[in-house]
Amino acid sequence: MKHKLLDLSRRILILLLVVWTVVSLVTLLIELVPGDPATATLGEDATAAQIEQFREKHNLDRPAFFFSYARDAASGERDFRWHGMNNRYIDYWGMILRGDMGRSFRSDCPITKAIFGRCGGQAATWNDVFSDFLQSRFVSTAQLAIVALIVAVSISIPLGVIAGKNRGTWLDNALSVIALVGISTPGFVLGPLFIYLFALQLGWLAPSGRNNWEDIILPAVTLGAALSALLTRMVRSSVIEEMGEDYVRTARAKGLSERTVVYKHVLKNGLIPVVTILGLQLGVLLAGAIITEKIFNWPGLGLLLIDDGIGKRDYRLVQGCVLVISVTYIFANTLTDIIYRWLDPRIRIQ
Amino acid sequence: MNRLSKFGLVVVGLFVLMAVFAPLIATHDVGETDLLNRYAAPSAAHWLGTDATGRDVFSRVIYGARISLRVGLVVVFVSTFIGTIIGALAGYYGGWIDRIVNGYLFNVFLAFPGLLLAIAMVAFLGAGLNKLILALCIIGWVGYARVIRGQVLKVREYDFVQAARALGASDMRILFVHILPNAIQPLIVQASLGMAGAVLAEATLSFLGLGVPPPAPSWGVMLEEARDLSTLQAAPHALLVPGIAIALSVLAFNFIGDGLREYLDPRQRSR
Numbered sequence: 001m002k003h004k005l006l007d008l009s010r011r012i013l014i015l016l017l018v019v020w021t022v023v024s025l026v027t028l029l030i031e032l033v034p035g036d037p038a039t040a041t042l043g044e045d046a047t048a049a050q051i052e053q054f055r056e057k058h059n060l061d062r063p064a065f066f067f068s069y070a071r072d073a074a075s076g077e078r079d080f081r082w083h084g085m086n087n088r089y090i091d092y093w094g095m096i097l098r099g100d101m102g103r104s105f106r107s108d109c110p111i112t113k114a115i116f117g118r119c120g121g122q123a124a125t126w127n128d129v130f131s132d133f134l135q136s137r138f139v140s141t142a143q144l145a146i147v148a149l150i151v152a153v154s155i156s157i158p159l160g161v162i163a164g165k166n167r168g169t170w171l172d173n174a175l176s177v178i179a180l181v182g183i184s185t186p187g188f189v190l191g192p193l194f195i196y197l198f199a200l201q202l203g204w205l206a207p208s209g210r211n212n213w214e215d216i217i218l219p220a221v222t223l224g225a226a227l228s229a230l231l232t233r234m235v236r237s238s239v240i241e242e243m244g245e246d247y248v249r250t251a252r253a254k255g256l257s258e259r260t261v262v263y264k265h266v267l268k269n270g271l272i273p274v275v276t277i278l279g280l281q282l283g284v285l286l287a288g289a290i291i292t293e294k295i296f297n298w299p300g301l302g303l304l305l306i307d308d309g310i311g312k313r314d315y316r317l318v319q320g321c322v323l324v325i326s327v328t329y330i331f332a333n334t335l336t337d338i339i340y341r342w343l344d345p346r347i348r349i350q
Numbered sequence: 351m352n353r354l355s356k357f358g359l360v361v362v363g364l365f366v367l368m369a370v371f372a373p374l375i376a377t378h379d380v381g382e383t384d385l386l387n388r389y390a391a392p393s394a395a396h397w398l399g400t401d402a403t404g405r406d407v408f409s410r411v412i413y414g415a416r417i418s419l420r421v422g423l424v425v426v427f428v429s430t431f432i433g434t435i436i437g438a439l440a441g442y443y444g445g446w447i448d449r450i451v452n453g454y455l456f457n458v459f460l461a462f463p464g465l466l467l468a469i470a471m472v473a474f475l476g477a478g479l480n481k482l483i484l485a486l487c488i489i490g491w492v493g494y495a496r497v498i499r500g501q502v503l504k505v506r507e508y509d510f511v512q513a514a515r516a517l518g519a520s521d522m523r524i525l526f527v528h529i530l531p532n533a534i535q536p537l538i539v540q541a542s543l544g545m546a547g548a549v550l551a552e553a554t555l556s557f558l559g560l561g562v563p564p565p566a567p568s569w570g571v572m573l574e575e576a577r578d579l580s581t582l583q584a585a586p587h588a589l590l591v592p593g594i595a596i597a598l599s600v601l602a603f604n605f606i607g608d609g610l611r612e613y614l615d616p617r618q619r620s621r
Contacts, residue, residue, distance in 0.1 A: 017454060018461040025467075029474045184601035186550055188557045188570075189593035192577040200583050207579060287463035294558060295577070306558055310473040322470045330461045 008338060015334050022326045026319045027092045031064050033315060040313050041105045058105060058316065063087045101320040106312050111320035114308075115301065138324065140210065141300030144292065145285040147216055148224035149278070155228040157271075160235025161262060167240055175232065182229030187288060191222040191295035208297035219296040223288055227281055231274060238270035245269075279336025283329040290325075301325055355609020361602035369415040378406035380413045380567045389584035401572070401588040402581045410567035411595050417568045418549045418599065421479070425486040425548040426541050432487070433494025434530070434537065440495070441502030442525050448499075456496060464489040468551065472560040482561045486551050490544060497540050501533035508532075535614050542607035546600045553596050569596050 033040060038054045046054075055061040063083035095102060101111035109119035117132040133139060163175040198218060199207035206215055242248065243266060251261045290302030297303065305321035308314060368375060377397065384404030392399045398408040440451035471485040505511065506529055514528045555561035556570030564571045569592040575581070576588035 014453075014457050014461075018458050021458045022462065026470070029470060032471075032474045180601065180604075181597070184546075184604065185593070185597045186554065186600070188554065188573055188577075189589075189596060192573070192582060192589050193593070195577075195579075196582050196586050196589070200579065283463060287465045290466070290469065291554060291558065305469070305473075310469075310560065315474070318470065318473050322466060325466055326462055329463050329466075333461060 011334060011338055015330065018330055019327060022323065022330070023093065023096060024089070026323050027089050028065065030315050030319060036060075037105070037313075037315050041315075054105075058102065059088055059091055062091065065089050096323075101323065102316045104314050105316050106308070106314045111317060114304065114317065115320060115324055137299060137301050137304050140298065141286070141289050141293070141302060144216065144219055144223060144289050144298060144300060145282060147220040148227070148285050148289075148292075149282060150224075151220050152224035152228035152231055152281075153278070155224070156231035156235055157267075159228075160232045161239055161267065163232065163236040164239030164243070165262060167236075172236075175236075179229040179232045182225050183233075185225070187222050187226065187291050188295060190225055191218070191292060194218050194222055195295075208295075210299055215296075219292050219298050222295065223285060223292040226288070227285065230281075231277070234274050234277060235270065238273055239266055242266045242270040276336075276340055279340070280333055282332045282336070286325060286329050286332070352609055352612065354605045355612075358602040358605030358609065361598055362606065365415045365419060365599055365602075368412050369419045372412045372416055376406075376409035376412045378409045380405065380410050381565055382406070389581070389588075391585075392587060398591050399585060399587045401576060401585060402578075407572075407588055407591050410572055411569070411591050413567045414569045414572060414592060414595065415599075417479075417562055417566065418552055418596075421483055421486070421552040422545045422548040422603075424483050425490055425551075426544045428483075428487045429490035429544065430494050430537065430541055433491035433496075434498050434534070436491065437495035437498030438502050438525055438530060438533075441499040442506060442521070442529065451495065452499065456492060459489065459492040465551065465554065468555060469558070469560060472555060477560050477563055479562050479566075482552060482555055485555075486548055490548070493544065494537060494540055497536050498530075498533060501536060502529055505529045505533045536611075539607050539611045539614065542603055542610055546603035546607065549603065550596070550600050 030037060036051075038051045038058075038060055039046065042050055042054060052061075063081075063086070065087055066084070066089065067080060067082050092102075099112060101115075103110055104114060107114075107119060113119055114137065116136050116138050117129065118135060159175055159179075163172045166172050195207045195218065198205045205218055206212070209215055239262070248261060248266060251265050252258075256264075289298075289300060290305060292298065293300045293302035294306050301321055301324065305318060305325070309318040309321055382405060384400065387396075387400055387404040388402055390396050390400040390404070396406050396408065398406075398411065401407055401410075436451055436455075440448040467489050468482075468485040471488065472481055475481045475485075502525075506524075511524060511528055514524050519528070552561055552568065553570035553573070556568040557574045558570075559574065561570060562568040564575065572592040573589060573596075576585070576592070581588060
């Protein structure tokens with residue numbers, strides 16, 4: 001029990017360190033913007049007064065960090081200046097801890113609302129807040145990632161079992177080749193091909209958007225394809241390994257049908273490593289969703305980041321999206337990790 | 351070498367030839383538009399057809415190999431160099447260096463989706479080939495550093511290292527002359543897989559409009575230009591050709607990497 005707690009606290013410490021780094025990175029990266037964010041947002045024609053007002057409104061007129069080592073405009077010499085606690089880095093932390101990620105440079109919408117709710121309008125009741133949340137960018141991305149995961153699992157388990165049971169046959173080889181092609185074909189090749197085939201040629205599904213329930217099929221399959229190929233290979237080698245174990249011979253000797261042996265006994269043990277990978281892959285899906293959303297115009301976090309954030313140079317929005325995606329990723333990974341350590345003592349580190 | 355890695359070597363060899371001799375192989379100028387000849391199907395004049403502005407798809411794919419391989423080589427070379435030094439120092443000295451590198455840096459970089467970091471960096475720095483390379487190196491070195499650290503931890507306990515130390519060799523000499531040459535084998539595998547990753551990442555970022563800016567014939571840019579619905583309807587080959595090029599090169603580098611791993615670690619050969 002004691003080392004379990006120690007292990008858990010170590011994980012949480014690492015988690016906090018990582019989150020601290022991410023927040024620091026997204027706060028400080030904005031300083032890398034060539035030129036000045038205010039000019040970049042308002043354009044070259046903005047008057048000095050407009051720029052001043054913008055900088056004041058978005059807190060850009062304060063020092064960026066505890067100290068600066070900037071080139072002085074007049075003398076051209078670098079000098080070191082200490083700004084103390086009165087800086088934007090501390091401000092941003094204060095805001096985040098209050099659940100506030102600032103306001104969009106473009107639309108003035110609070111970033112928290114843009115990601116977890118709806119911009120424009122005030123949600124009057126908790127019911128409204130909840131229904132806005134269900135329609136939000138965040139939920140949209142989560143939905144896509146989860147459906148992709150389900151697609152990947154339901155394709156890969158039967159295929160992996162078939163390949164593993166028929167090891168070395170033409171069927172196994174064919175499935176291996178398909179899996180390899182699946183792993184190597186990136187989503188941004190597969191997605192447009194699906195659009196060509198199922199939307200343009202066959203006319204079965206809409207090429208983009210999120211209007212009907214079936215609109216999720218193409219993005220989810222695109223996003224899940226690489227994962228299902230990877231999982232098929234894992235299930236296959238897992239099944240092959242387990243088939244050689246003694247308990248399989250025992251089960252067969254009991255007179256169980258091959259089907260029961262494979263699905264009840266082999267798969268139960270063979271899936272342990274697969275499940276471990278699965279949790280970690282949820283994070284990968286979250287990152288991959290950025291590209292899938294762009295292809296299918298799926299209104300999630302990734303599209304928000306690419307189109308509204310980067311496309312319109314709305315750096316506050318970019319900060320918010322990067323922060324939310326990474327923190328979700330980090331939490332998903334840590335949570336899976338902790339759960340498996342508790343479940344399977346063999347994985348625990350000493 | 352198994353059959354698949356031989357296939358990988360042949361494909362990579364072809365891509366290298368394409369990249370090196372691109373001006374001789376290409377049949378048209380990559381930027382030359384021909385609006386009367388848009389969406390043309392493959393023919394004798396345009397071997398792989400033309401795209402939405404009548405540019406020759408074959409010539410563009412050939413030149414695209416230059417961009418992909420250049421990004422791949424630079425990223426893998428720089429990441430390997432940085433990763434090897436950091437990983438070797440962490441593995442050899444241990445102590446606080448190792449605690450920072452292994453305890454903090456590795457955890458942070460692994461806990462963070464690499465692609466997202468690259469997107470964020472390019473978003474703030476602005477798009478462009480050099481910034482793309484910089485971003486990929488920053489996320490890339492960690493993999494090499496981890497491999498080398500693990501290897502150095504193992505090799506530094508070997509007898510010949512003790513012998514070198516007993517003979518009075520300096521730390522740097524032990525590390526770079528005795529340990530590293532015996533530790534870099536797995537790095538070759540990592541570098542081959544890293545090429546696949548870098549080629550893919552370049553295409554991804556260029557596809558998102560964050561890498562090489564159009565009209566450069568990057569495979570990612572070509573895909574992005576070919577995927578709008580009217581082009582897709584009229585000229586699916588404009589999408590298919592760069593798509594196959596990306597998939598084939600990624601597959602080939604992965605095959606080589608897998609083959610090398612098997613070759614270096616005979617225990618895996620039976621699987």
